[in-house]
Amino acid sequence: MALSDQVNNYCERLGPEFWAEPLNAVTNAAFLIAALAAWLIWRRKTPDDLPALLLIAIVFATGVGSFLFHTFATRWASLADVIPIALFIHVYLFFALKRFLALTWWAAAGIVVIFFAASPLVIGALAPLAGSSAGYVPALLAIFVVGGLCIRTDRRLGGRLLLTGVIFTASLGFRMLDAPLCADLAIGTHFLWHILNSIVLFTLLRVLILQRAG
Numbered sequence: 001m002a003l004s005d006q007v008n009n010y011c012e013r014l015g016p017e018f019w020a021e022p023l024n025a026v027t028n029a030a031f032l033i034a035a036l037a038a039w040l041i042w043r044r045k046t047p048d049d050l051p052a053l054l055l056i057a058i059v060f061a062t063g064v065g066s067f068l069f070h071t072f073a074t075r076w077a078s079l080a081d082v083i084p085i086a087l088f089i090h091v092y093l094f095f096a097l098k099r100f101l102a103l104t105w106w107a108a109a110g111i112v113v114i115f116f117a118a119s120p121l122v123i124g125a126l127a128p129l130a131g132s133s134a135g136y137v138p139a140l141l142a143i144f145v146v147g148g149l150c151i152r153t154d155r156r157l158g159g160r161l162l163l164t165g166v167i168f169t170a171s172l173g174f175r176m177l178d179a180p181l182c183a184d185l186a187i188g189t190h191f192l193w194h195i196l197n198s199i200v201l202f203t204l205l206r207v208l209i210l211q212r213a214g
Helices: 022-026 029-045 050-072 075-100 105-150 155-177 190-213
Strands: none
Touching: 022 050, 022 190, 029 050, 029 190, 050 075, 050 190, 075 105, 075 190, 105 155, 155 190
């Protein structure tokens, strides 16, 4: 299939027009706001923390890519949407393991490789139940696992990560409900995934920055 082929994955989209998903498109501004808010904290607290700045840039790119996908709705725009998300998940996990759990870089890298290799198995097992949303379940599990491990040595840090996991669970729920509720709710619920997920990403960035700041 060509990269220019149209994709119709969400309840709100009723045609091929650029603004056929107005709520899904506009709510991507939440990712840009999350990136800007995190950048302001980064500039004030840890302006020398380049990994955090990289993650902030990835969140900004996530908002741009998702906007492109919910307006152009093509396969190339889908790649612009999912690639920054995948980058954030794996890069953040690496630095979370190093900073929150004090692992060596090679141990953190090894776990990220295992996570990357095992994710398709988890996604495949859950796809009949969660559909395309199954792709985000490994990231959700990683948040809960790292948060649970952190709580043994730093209750505040672990608690913040676990709370973020709860928000992410709710966010994922709205993503899963988009199609089932489409007959009764024409606008769908995917836009709520954007809003809540931007909060998740901001919270993860804030935790990383403040942990580095001490």
